[in-house]
Amino acid sequence: MPARKGAIAFGLVYIPVELYTATQDDAVRFNQLAKDSMKRVRYVKTCPDCKRELGPDDIVKGYQYEKGKYVVISDDELDSLKTEADRSVKIVQFSDLSEVPPLYFEKPYQVVAQSGGEKALELLHRAMAEEGKIAIGTTVIGNSETPIALIPHEGDLVMMTLHYQSEVKDVPKTLQHPAVADEELSMAKKLIESMTAPFDPARFRNTYQERVMELIQNKIAGKETTVEQPAQQPSNIINLMDALAASLKEREGETHSSDDDKKPPRRASTKKTRSSTKTRAAS
Known part of the structure; x- marks a missing residue:
């Protein structure tokens, strides 16, 4: 996948960077087949009026503002709304990593400096690492503004997209904290x-x-x-201790x-060899 080009806006500092997806999906993929013919199932998009099969060029984006009424929006119109600031990563504040709950982290990207931005990115990375801080900001990905976190990781800078607070579900039940001995x-x-x-x-x-x-x-x-099958685990804990x-x-x-595996071989065989040698010499 090609890199997404943009910049990090850090105060009045502008750092041109490229963002690379940092993970991949290794899951085994299955195709759906018709049970009788063993042919792949096709998902065909058709026009509800003429029943004609539609290709990608026949389909447009529409927003329903009243039942049965749509306004059509093109990709070019959506892109024209993006300012240069939207294409950049705007740092809003710095925080401690421990202050961001794990539920908010979503997808990682590796941040790489474009030509001319190497020193500024290194300066930001080292300053954050030595201060023990992460950067919190926003950027536009696709058609949505997304909160992000810039996190120093060893010699790299990683950008994690974050969920909005409205996207994080409340715990469905009250957590209990019973006493422990x-x-x-x-x-x-x-x-x-x-x-x-x-x-x-x-x-x-x-x-x-x-x-x-x-x-x-x-x-x-x-x-x-x-x-x-592994040994069956007990379904309940009768005695915690x-x-x-x-x-x-x-x-x-x-x-x-594990320690026994690392030990050198015992020397019993050596003693046996010496004993047998003495026996042969005596005979």
Whole structure:
């Protein structure tokens, strides 16, 4: 996908940048087929009056202002409404990352300086990183003005589109905060500590999608697919402390097993060899 060109407006500083989508969808795609003929289902757009099939050039955008009455708006007319400011990322304020609830984050873009904007972008990036701040602002994407956050990430600057407050749903029920015992809290903290590690994205794989692809390949080859089911987890927690203690014990077992794998081979075989050598020498 081509980069989206624009600029970052930072006070009176104007930084020309390009925005690149930072993620991709790796989901397995299926086509819909007619069950009897096994032909792909077609979705055809037709005129309700003459029943003629319509192509892209036959379709226009219309806004219904009264029932059955529309005003037609072209893409050129929509683009003509965009000012140079709309095409830029306007920084409105700086905030702490912790002040933005995770529910508001939507889609990431990588920000790259255009020719001539490298120093200004580096200055903004370093100043934000050293101050521990993110930038909050707005830009126009498509036909909608969108709030955004600029976030320093290692040596890069990432732009995250944000949801409007009206788009974030309220929690459907009141969250309960029952009392927890000090012993339970201490045990839970120990379990968290035992599972703490630096984030490594390579550790995570879409194993379900791998099984889907295995199913597809097996069906192509006429083979059966069997999936080994893991041990069934308990459906309810009878004793929270017992569950936490068992979890810690399991973690300790995994840690010891991992440590054993890293240990060098035992030297018992060496002693055996020396013993047998002495026996042969004596004989």
